[in-house]
Amino acid sequence: MHKVYVTMKMRRRQGNPFNFNDYPDTSMDTPLSPNMEDYMENISMLLKEHDVVRVKDIAKKLNIRMPSVTAALQKLKEKGLVDYEKYGHVQLTTKGKEVADSIYEKHSFLTEFFKEILSMNTQEAEEQACKLEHHLSSNASNRMQRFVEFYKQEQLDGQQWINRLDSVLEEKRLSELKEGQKAEIIRILGSGPLKKRLLEMGFRKGEIIHVLKYAPLKDPIEISIKDFLLSIRVEEAHSIIVKPLGSHD
Amino acid sequence: MHKVYVTMKMRRRQGNPFNFNDYPDTSMDTPLSPNMEDYMENISMLLKEHDVVRVKDIAKKLNIRMPSVTAALQKLKEKGLVDYEKYGHVQLTTKGKEVADSIYEKHSFLTEFFKEILSMNTQEAEEQACKLEHHLSSNASNRMQRFVEFYKQEQLDGQQWINRLDSVLEEKRLSELKEGQKAEIIRILGSGPLKKRLLEMGFRKGEIIHVLKYAPLKDPIEISIKDFLLSIRVEEAHSIIVKPLGSHD
């Protein structure tokens, strides 16, 4: 929800007014903002790779300029999360490590969620995780983490629903296909005259279609089914659910 | 990740920070911030309840003061999302309705995710949804939504994994129980001497325990198993997974 000042003159707001997470223990301190959390997380990552972390490294990792890092480090030092002296190297305090680890834990299971369960590619899974990690309550975190563990166990156990899910996630709307792609028709949404018309045109469950020409925003889409050439409007293509053949991400 | 300015003097940053297609300038305006998205979402909600929405209503709903709302409305008008004249009532434009609906759609399936799948209570599910909704990419959105739909179908089909998941989500660590609660021991984490010791104390899968005394942060926890009274340190209790009996939330 909306940002709230955390200053001398704290405004009254019911509940936990912050967008931010509550951490184990350190409940007395004001919570970190998403940006500050990312500083912590990334400093921790850099420390795992090199035993000396410089302002420049952090700036590069977060794709920001050095003065922004300097300012952030001063704040984090103030909060007792980093050891840092001007012109010196950066280290995490014990408390800082705990914070960083707790963020990274969320990053990890969220990444697994998007990657393993929702079958997203690594990069997008990581990006989503790194955005969401700052907004999960500790209860939601726990449950999410359990769910990911549960999924992995079910996968090991060879449970069939995993395959059913994968199958559903592969489905797209015909209108989402790119030029040249082939796909199998899974089902046709809606009902009434539109559906009837599509069926009459030859769009039936199980048929294989081939997208010949599709310029985004430019109706119509030209496709072939078997040996027939067909034109279909984007809006109509929107209600045809297909499963792309071959190709991965 | 870190904020990027989108102003007259756009900073140079490698890559395209937004998920926009670099098409011939579709005059794609800058994306809304989470806060602005919440304005849109809440204005839309208010419009569903009353046909006139006033600055005061929005301020109340978002728990902020009126001048903040006035400022926001001016920006949203600028972006062509709301119809609004000074001292007048607020309406959404066609474009504004689309934006609001798209946010609300995310809000909805995320709420379902937390509520139905992760078994969280309504309020916390809503809160989490309303935070995360602003940070989901459209791909992640689609997949998430499909997953929720999939889950609901599996539930209708009476698939057993749903029950297994519910069961796992009910589990807690012994250290999370409150005074007076009873629970069944599900399993004991870890291995080696600690686990052995716990087993010897009588902590075995299937046993019912009763928490007699537990002051948070104050070791030890006093519990009973069958007719035995036991004291256990919080750290040890942490590795005992139990399922609370009775009680909800």
Add this chain to the structure above:
DNA sequence: TAATAAAATTAGTCAAGTCTAATTTATTTC
């Protein structure tokens, strides 16, 4: 070791989004 280069900091700016206090406009009440 002195000169140069690189890294880091300081100083000052800016936009977003909030706030309070003062003022203006609209609505209700007598």
Add this chain to the structure above:
DNA sequence: GAAATAAATTAGACTTGACTAATTTTATTA
């Protein structure tokens, strides 16, 4: 219809977290 009240806006301030430009400190090199 004037006075009182409620709603809304304006003006001005503040925090966060970016930025650039200028300066200072540290490291490298000849």
